[in-house]
């Protein structure tokens with residue numbers, strides 16, 4: 049139980065998950081040493097370097113049986129304060145070497161404060177595919193408006209797109225319409241239109257623009273990987289990745305679902321965390337490619353069912369309860385601006401949830417991927433709970449099931465299917 053009579057408190061470091069009971073009055077830095085968490089500390093804990101910054105995570109962490117709050121730590125003083133701006137202070141940042149433990153806490157160690165910073169890599173594999181981009185660019189030269197020809201700019205553009213590229217029944221995003229007149233004149237009546245699925249004009253740029261960038265993102269339970277693609281030939285220009293920032297609120301899908309159910313703003317917090325992460329990846333890949341985030345005109349995001357619900361801001365509680373129906377099986381298109389994504393705001397984002405093929409094949413819908421992941425982490429109890437959500441008599445079924453899941457296991461393409 050947290051907070052026992054020896055005046056020790058439960059301290060949990062994320063994203064490593066290292067935890068243990070630490071005496072009241074010890075600093076977070078001392079706790080990190082005791083628990084084997086490597087936090088930077090160049091100045092030897094003298095509050096000079098500021099490299100030991102950590103963030104206090106507040107909320108009810110049912111999984112650990114504690115409520116973490118900044119009141120469970122010594123108050124911030126003027127020495128520490130000079131290392132933080134107002135926003136960081138509001139977000140709960142502290143110096144680990146100056147902050148004393150007065151109660152149970154969950155502490156997030158940001159990447160820049162970790163010694164031997166973790167490198168998350170997900171390389172793209174080259175596979176021959178038919179390139180069918182959702183967004184293509186079309187260059188047109190328009191006739192200038194005159195006193196004899198006062199056709200509207202949009203009609204002028206759509207007529208030309210129809211004549212030159214046989215694109216009919218086009219619509220234009222309202223925000224793009226507001227910028228259209230300037231774009232047309234800045235380009236001396238020569239423009240490039242980005243068109244989504246040959247239906248909607250989502251961007252108009254002055255002059256000829258040939259490059260078309262799209263961002264594909266795989267939101268995994270533990271890592272998020274982004275692939276910036278040249279949509280004219282499907283090649284990967286650059287990649288970016290990070291730990292899923294939701295890890296601090298739970299290491300696996302069950303604990304994240306539980307976090308949304310036990311905290312009043314739980315879904316909002318997890319959704320905000322992944323949006324920040326996606327914006328960070330967009331920024332990272334755009335900088336690496338020497339382009340602006342706004343040059344990304346398409347984004348496609350996939351994730352497992354739980355990640356899918358959280359990034360779409362739809363309540364995941366029903367996928368944690370039998371019979372586990374998702375809010376939607378198919379992909380959904382959303383405007384980047386409506387979703388808080390800082391790429392070209394008019395871009396349609398395709399968000400798609402995926403069920404692993406083994407889970408689709410399992411008559412009971414056992415989530416084999418997460419179940420195997422939990423076992424690999426040594427979390428046997430949690431793994432069993434996950435299986436029991438689908439099949440109460442796991443032992444019996446395990447003996448009689450003909451395991452159709454294994455026929456679908458993609459590991460079979462490499463060597464052998466996993467034996468669930």
Ligand code: SF4
Pocket residue numbers: 409410411412413414416445446449450451452453454468
């Ligand atoms: S062995 Fe049977 S019950 Fe278990 S995951 Fe595979 S198909 Fe489902």
Ligand code: FES
Pocket residue numbers: 088089090091092093094095096097098099100143144145146
């Ligand atoms: S170790 Fe230098 S400020 Fe904390």
